[in-house]
Amino acid sequence: MIQDTVTDALLLRKPKFVISVLVIVFIAFFIGDPSLTAMGHFLEPVIGDPAESGLYGRFATSLMLAIIFVINLLLISQIPVFKYQVFVVWAELVVLFLTFFYSFNLSFEFIQSKIWFMITQGIFTTLYVSAISIAIASVIAVVGAVAKLSSNGFAFAIASFYTSFFRGLPLLMQVYLIYLGFPQLGFVIDAVPAGIIALSLCYGAYMTEIFRAGIMSIDDGQWEGSRALGFKFGLTMRKIILPQSIPLIIPPTGNQFIAMLKDSSLVSVIGVWELMFLARTLGNKTFNHMEMLITAALLYWAMTMVLELIQSRIERKYRKQTSR
Amino acid sequence: MSEPTQDSNSPIISIRDMNKYYGSFQALSNINLDVSIGERIVICGPSGSGKSTLIRCINRLEAHQSGTITVDGTELHQHMRDIDKVRSQVGMVFQHFNLFPHLTILENCTAGPMWVQKVPEEKAHETAMKYLKRVNIPEQADKYPAQLSGGQQQRVAIARALCMQPRVMLFDEPTSALDPEMVAEVLDTMIDLAESGMTMICVTHEMGFAKQVANRVIFMDEGKIVESNEPKSFFENPQSERTIKFLSQVLVH
Numbered sequence: 001m002i003q004d005t006v007t008d009a010l011l012l013r014k015p016k017f018v019i020s021v022l023v024i025v026f027i028a029f030f031i032g033d034p035s036l037t038a039m040g041h042f043l044e045p046v047i048g049d050p051a052e053s054g055l056y057g058r059f060a061t062s063l064m065l066a067i068i069f070v071i072n073l074l075l076i077s078q079i080p081v082f083k084y085q086v087f088v089v090w091a092e093l094v095v096l097f098l099t100f101f102y103s104f105n106l107s108f109e110f111i112q113s114k115i116w117f118m119i120t121q122g123i124f125t126t127l128y129v130s131a132i133s134i135a136i137a138s139v140i141a142v143v144g145a146v147a148k149l150s151s152n153g154f155a156f157a158i159a160s161f162y163t164s165f166f167r168g169l170p171l172l173m174q175v176y177l178i179y180l181g182f183p184q185l186g187f188v189i190d191a192v193p194a195g196i197i198a199l200s201l202c203y204g205a206y207m208t209e210i211f212r213a214g215i216m217s218i219d220d221g222q223w224e225g226s227r228a229l230g231f232k233f234g235l236t237m238r239k240i241i242l243p244q245s246i247p248l249i250i251p252p253t254g255n256q257f258i259a260m261l262k263d264s265s266l267v268s269v270i271g272v273w274e275l276m277f278l279a280r281t282l283g284n285k286t287f288n289h290m291e292m293l294i295t296a297a298l299l300y301w302a303m304t305m306v307l308e309l310i311q312s313r314i315e316r317k318y319r320k321q322t323s324r
Numbered sequence: 325m326s327e328p329t330q331d332s333n334s335p336i337i338s339i340r341d342m343n344k345y346y347g348s349f350q351a352l353s354n355i356n357l358d359v360s361i362g363e364r365i366v367i368c369g370p371s372g373s374g375k376s377t378l379i380r381c382i383n384r385l386e387a388h389q390s391g392t393i394t395v396d397g398t399e400l401h402q403h404m405r406d407i408d409k410v411r412s413q414v415g416m417v418f419q420h421f422n423l424f425p426h427l428t429i430l431e432n433c434t435a436g437p438m439w440v441q442k443v444p445e446e447k448a449h450e451t452a453m454k455y456l457k458r459v460n461i462p463e464q465a466d467k468y469p470a471q472l473s474g475g476q477q478q479r480v481a482i483a484r485a486l487c488m489q490p491r492v493m494l495f496d497e498p499t500s501a502l503d504p505e506m507v508a509e510v511l512d513t514m515i516d517l518a519e520s521g522m523t524m525i526c527v528t529h530e531m532g533f534a535k536q537v538a539n540r541v542i543f544m545d546e547g548k549i550v551e552s553n554e555p556k557s558f559f560e561n562p563q564s565e566r567t568i569k570f571l572s573q574v575l576v577h
Binding site for chain 1: 420
């Protein structure tokens with residue numbers, strides 16, 4: 001997106017807009033009734049005992065919060081550098097989130113005693129299950145995409161049946177079907193391979209569509225140019241078409257990988273000791289459910305952020321290459 | 325250029341009673357054409373007259389439905405196994421260049437020989453540089469297509485086709501997508517190629533080029549070859565009504 005160059009167009013320079021924000025935020029707070037929160041205690045000298053302050057207390061605390069919100073907004077808009085603006089907003093949001101979690105009265109000793117195991121066992125399993133699955137899914141996707149684009153009815157039928165089936169069933173159900181269904185056929189299958197198969201097949205189906213779109217986006221001229229030089233299909237695909245579609249395929253594939261990282265939590269239902277499984281089981285004995293869930297949530301988030309970073313690096317690299 | 329393997333009088337391309345349909349629309353009807361080695365043919369005609377389709381049939385980028393097309397002794401049909409061999413002997417230059425944007429100029433030129441003809445890298449490299457010199461852009465060898473001007477890209481496309489040592493070169497409106505000031509450099513390259521004795525079939529609107537290098541000018545309309553003559557008679561004494569009208573339209577400007 002290209003930004004306009006006129007700063008006067010900024011919404012926050014318009015009093016009308018600022019006042020409407022103030023009013024909307026005030027109403028939202030008023031509905032939520034913040035008089036019993038920390039802000040209510042802070043305003044005790046004005047409104048008396050927050051619990052008995054009634055509508056007046058509710059009004060005062062809501063107005064106070066709304067004003068703080070708007071002042072904060074105006075101050076941030078004054079920061080001249082985009083990067084710092086982003087940083088300040090992120091920092092504020094993180095502090096708010098942490099305060100929110102903190103208010104649960106979590107036992108940090110319990111978290112401390114388990115976190116190392118969650119990382120070595122949970123994150124490790126989650127990562128390797130996801131990595132293997134995405135690798136297999138990519139191979140399935142190339143084959144599936146070629147089959148879907150081919151004029152061979154047999155190949156097209158198989159590929160479209162496959163994508164339709166695996167995109168049409170909930171992943172959780174696929175995990176169960178593979179784990180419980182294979183033994184019916186006489187193959188007893190371990191939980192980890194069953195999870196990997198389910199994830200690969202499901203994401204292979206989605207990625208087939210991504211690869212198909214990537215291949216289709218390459219100009220017909222590239223096929224004709226290759227054909228005119230006498231390249232066979234496989235050679236054209238490998239050396240000409242796929243290398244050019246990779247930059248288009250990477251962003252949605254990165255997206256899929258991030259989604260898979262979290263969907264891998266579904267294989268916890270068949271007893272794979274990945275992060276989600278540990279989050280549910282470790283706190284059971286001592287009723288420290290919240291501790292483990294929040295820790296696991298933050299660990300998932302951290303992994304995702306790392307992946308996002310890697311993805312944007314790769315994208316930048318390919319963008320440089322195409323603009324040369 | 326490789327030496328002709330057959331008697332230079334026998335045609336290298338021979339098209340007999342060829343018809344081509346897109347669904348029920350007849351794109352080419354009853355085409356008969358012989359091209360001898362060393363001949364330089366220019367095909368012109370209004371858009372939609374089937375001229376591009378005709379040369380695309382010659383290396384079977386398009387399939388014909390009836391009649392025969394024979395290239396260098398090999399008949400083109402649906403069940404052939406060695407179409408890639410035929411294609412590698414017929415060089416093609418496209419309107420939109422169709423260079424491979426992810427490969428350097430040099431890699432574009434060595435890809436065909438190395439991957440199809442299994443020429444060793446060093447030899448392919450040498451051949452590529454020879455032809456890049458011939459089209460006057462050896463200094464661009466390590467750049468990527470997007471860094472070159474349209475005219476330069478088209479000259480690379482010509483060099484790329486020549487690297488396969490083709491017996492025939494097909495040109496499909498090679499200057500139509502170029503800015504006006506770049507047309508000349510591409511035409512110069514083509515004239516140079518024609519003078520070296522290459523067999524060429526060019527679909528083009530450049531009548532000056534036709535006058536200068538063609539042995540034969542073919543005028544097509546509505547999928548048929550309307551007129552075929554050597555350039556002097558073609559331009560000075562056109563026979564058919566359609567040709568006269570077409571020439572009056574293109575030669576005015």
